[in-house]
Amino acid sequence: MIDFDYIRPRSIVECVELLRRYEKKAKLLAGGTDLMVEFRANDKKVKDVEIIIDTAHISELKFIREEDDLIEIGAGVTFSELAESDLLRRYAPILCEAALAVGSPQIRNAGTLGGSLGTASPASDPAPPLVALDAVARIAGPCGERELPVSLLVGKSSDEPMRHDEMIVSVSFKKTSGRGGFSFLKLGRRKTLAIARMNVAVYVETDENNMAVDVRIVPGASFPSAVRVKAAERMLLGKVPDVELHSEIGKKLAEEMVKVTGRRWSTPYKEPVIAVLVSRALNEAAGVKSNG
Amino acid sequence: MDNINIKLSVNGRDHNVNIEPNARLLDVIRDQLGFTGTKEGCGVGECGTCTVILNGRKVNSCMVLAAQADGSKILTIEGIASDNGSLHPIQEAFIEAGAVQCGFCTPGMVLSAYELLSHNPSPSRDEVKIAISGNLCRCTGYKQIVDAVELAVGKMKERKGDKR
DSSP states (O other): OOOOEEEOOSSHHHHHHHHHHHGGGEEEESSOTTHHHHHHTTOGGGTTOOEEEEOTTOGGGOOEEEETTEEEEETTOBHHHHHHOHHHHHHOHHHHHHHHHSSOHHHHHHOBHHHHHHHTOTTOSSHHHHHHTTOEEEEEETTEEEEEEHHHHSSOOSSOSSOTTOEEEEEEEEOOOSSSEEEEEEEESSSSSOOEEEEEEEEEEEOTTSOEEEEEEEEESSSSSOOOOHHHHHTTBTSOOOHHHHHHHHHHHHHHHHHHHOSOTTHHHHHHHHHHHHHHHHHHHHTOOOOO | OOOEEEEEEETTEEEEEEEOTTOBHHHIIIIITOOTTSOOSSSSSSSOTTEEEETTEEEEGGGSBGGGGTTOEEEOGGGTSOTTSOOOHHHHHHHHTTOOSSOSSHHHHHHHHHHHHHHOSSOOHHHHHHHTTTOOOSSSOSHHHHHHHHHHHHHHHHHHHHHO
């Protein structure tokens, strides 16, 4: 186990000051479900860490609130708290579904949304729903606060989206109209305690003629980062959702994936499976039943 | 790296402990406080044998920094039985349902059941399965464990009835 000191700030301002002071020698601790595993493995990500800054007692990070048409979630909210939130059940049920898909009950009681976004795994479960909701992260640093789309925070990227003296404070997104349907699907090697092999978050809203007016498709653990696949979304806009069309959209999305990733060792599995996963999610979100 | 002093309330009693900053809660519970009912099965949060109840919520103590738990209330398997030593209905049910083979997963399983029943006294079988989904068992195949929790539900309702 790596040696380090421990410090417990009580506010965001104090926390940012500590990050500034200790530079790359400090790491933020939230639920510990990623960091403690990295420490135990002497992971190269943490080998230079000399001090742990514990964010778990910063009450400013623990909230879920609505203000007009925005929902904002503090970085310190745990996955259990996300799943149990009535407000989120109403306006972002895919985020609740994704929260319930993470790890195990024990991990969900400790792991936080901010911590998960900080780890920024390409296989993240909460990331696709947040990107589908066009969520934006609020980031605090020594010079004040700024906003960054969640789609730029997660996944593999050569550019570091955040500086070492910045921290995620919250994420927020606009409420959807309430007339659309959501779907979150995850494939893992087992039903629980499983990292996503692939997941997908989908939102479909239709007008009074049953034509799609708002379509959001975000696959996870398949593209280098969680992004809305507009080429696939465009295929449904202005059309009536149906099973055959969704199947074509799934195949189109798989094509887009291979264009971006190239043919990798996992492609023979991921290409056909992402196509089916996306079409199933579209069927569920749009409320159409398939025969298979 | 200087040691720090923390206070933990474990099974209803306060303990002042001097710890290294990088100590895990699991190590403090087992090695410094002597509560060895909590086990280390994997050390990475995948097996649940280190489950404890921290401020009312079950967590994997192998992934909790002890320093972070300063000032917290902890319940371990040793705190489940009554002060006079009589077993909790969940523990009785585990024995009666044959849900204990090697016993290594049992403390974590009992605590997961305890946390479930403390906020949901009438869970469905599916809810029981979700409650223990973070606890692995290599011996029983899980059926007897789920049966034990269902049996415990009945026992606890009966006890509650008797108290009235």
